[in-house]
Amino acid sequence: MEVNTINRLTVGVTDPLASQELFNFIQVIEKDKDLQSFFIGLIQYAEWHKDRWRTFQHFNTKYPEIVEVVGMTTESQSIQLQNNEKPGLMFTVMWKLDIDECGHVTPDIQVHALAPLKQTGKSDKYSLLTRVPEEFQKVLPKLGIEHSIDVVVGMLFR
Numbered sequence: 001m002e003v004n005t006i007n008r009l010t011v012g013v014t015d016p017l018a019s020q021e022l023f024n025f026i027q028v029i030e031k032d033k034d035l036q037s038f039f040i041g042l043i044q045y046a047e048w049h050k051d052r053w054r055t056f057q058h059f060n061t062k063y064p065e066i067v068e069v070v071g072m073t074t075e076s077q078s079i080q081l082q083n084n085e086k087p088g089l090m091f092t093v094m095w096k097l098d099i100d101e102c103g104h105v106t107p108d109i110q111v112h113a114l115a116p117l118k119q120t121g122k123s124d125k126y127s128l129l130t131r132v133p134e135e136f137q138k139v140l141p142k143l144g145i146e147h148s149i150d151v152v153v154g155m156l157f158r
Helices: 016-032 035-062 123-142 145-155
Strands: 066-070 078-082 091-101 105-113
Touching: 016 035, 016 091, 035 066, 035 078, 035 091, 035 105, 078 123, 091 145, 105 123, 105 145, 123 145
Parallel strands: none
Antiparallel strands: 066 078, 078 091, 091 105
């Protein structure tokens, strides 16, 4: 029985964001020449990458006046939310994709709030803004990605 072995494996990624997010994974795959993990990781990453882009485009279409996809390409891993009628208050949704050496992808979605102290007016409003990232993480598993981002968008109109 003939056994085929892989002597060398080189993976090239042309998308800058994918290259950045997959860098460590690709190094392990090339070193171990592990095709099974490579294909598992590639498929999972492609699905999450597409979901992220589709979600960002959904919000950009639904709220064009307040949503800006940073970079406006598939290279973006964040969107900025800002109500121009309430200047100063801005939320950034960061969505990174972490991939382990076995090819399992975990989305890392965070929200950061930014507002000058003079815009918040009172320390209790500032305290509320500093809790946004933590509160977002609490609702994310319960509401899902899109509904959780919708909650943040709703905060811009209060």
